[in-house]
Amino acid sequence: MVHWTDEERQAITSIWAEVNVEEAGHQALTRVLVVYPWTQRYFSTFGNVSNATAIAGNHMVRAHGKRVVVALGDAIKNLDNVKATYAKLSELHSEKLHVDPENFKLLGETLIISLAAQFGAAFTPDIQAAWQKLMAVVTAALSKQYY
Amino acid sequence: MSLTATDKAHVKAIWSKAGGKAEEIGAEALGRMLEVFPQTKTYFSHYADLSVKSTQVRTHGKKIIDAITSAVNHIDEITGTLSSLSTLHANTLRVDPANFKLLSHTILVVLALYFPADFTPEVHLAVDKFLARVSHVLTDKYR
Numbered sequence: 001m002v003h004w005t006d007e008e009r010q011a012i013t014s015i016w017a018e019v020n021v022e023e024a025g026h027q028a029l030t031r032v033l034v035v036y037p038w039t040q041r042y043f044s045t046f047g048n049v050s051n052a053t054a055i056a057g058n059h060m061v062r063a064h065g066k067r068v069v070v071a072l073g074d075a076i077k078n079l080d081n082v083k084a085t086y087a088k089l090s091e092l093h094s095e096k097l098h099v100d101p102e103n104f105k106l107l108g109e110t111l112i113i114s115l116a117a118q119f120g121a122a123f124t125p126d127i128q129a130a131w132q133k134l135m136a137v138v139t140a141a142l143s144k145q146y147y
Numbered sequence: 148m149s150l151t152a153t154d155k156a157h158v159k160a161i162w163s164k165a166g167g168k169a170e171e172i173g174a175e176a177l178g179r180m181l182e183v184f185p186q187t188k189t190y191f192s193h194y195a196d197l198s199v200k201s202t203q204v205r206t207h208g209k210k211i212i213d214a215i216t217s218a219v220n221h222i223d224e225i226t227g228t229l230s231s232l233s234t235l236h237a238n239t240l241r242v243d244p245a246n247f248k249l250l251s252h253t254i255l256v257v258l259a260l261y262f263p264a265d266f267t268p269e270v271h272l273a274v275d276k277f278l279a280r281v282s283h284v285l286t287d288k289y290r
Contacts, residue, residue: 035268052268120263
């Protein structure tokens with residue numbers, strides 16, 4: 001079980017209260033597809049995702065980014081049991097979506113960067129550290145059902 | 148993953164803003180790396196204060212950003228420009244190669260923080276590639 005300090009919980013929930021879920025998701029997923037273009041392999045049914053402009057304007061990318069960040073909310077509501085919360089999602093990513101778990105790390109990184117862009121100096125080193133820990137916990141949980 | 152002409156232009160453009168805040172950006176990037184990835188503190192056991200505000204962290208952070216600035220200014224000859232730093236890292240500092248990705252990540256975070264409008268996905272891509280190139284050069288003589 002993951003141990004969270006009160007400060008870490010506070011860092012996570014205070015930022016989460018202010019996050020624009022759709023925008024953060026859009027930013028994070030857009031950056032994954034642009035910065036690590038090989039990830040476009042998972043989105044062949046999304047239409048045009050071949051260049052930055054197309055990606056940024058793609059409605060399916062926007063919708064999917066939002067979906068991912070909404071799901072992050074489940075982890076945040078269940079910080080003491082992220083593994084159980086994400087068991088089905090992990091199985092889905094492994095068995096149906098066949099997503100290389102490395103991609104969870106990439107999205108975690110671009111989400112952190114998107115939060116830094118939204119919050120600026122308010123995204124202090126302490127707060128960043130708490131969120132990086134959250135991303136690591138989420139990555140581990142989503143990777144758990146792979147075999 | 149070599150740098151295209153567009154990548155180079157993006158890097159130079161964002162760095163023209165970042166280079167002028169070398170100490171702040173360096174302190175933030177280094178300080179955040181030390182806090183977010185505590186295993187990196189092992190390289191700084193001789194520092195009294197490892198926070199972003201620490202004088203030692205600020206000085207060292209500036210040094211790092213200034214070195215990157217020289218690589219930006221000689222973006223077509225990064226290997227030559229960073230040659231002595233590369234030797235230093237290989238023979239003296241011997242920072243584990245895994246750590247270059249960690250500092251590169253916090254540099255990206257700090258650029259997004261300071262320049263949200265300029266740090267577009269395309270610029271992010273270019274800087275990520277550039278920092279990977281710099282990291283490669285700095286670890287090139289390790290073995």
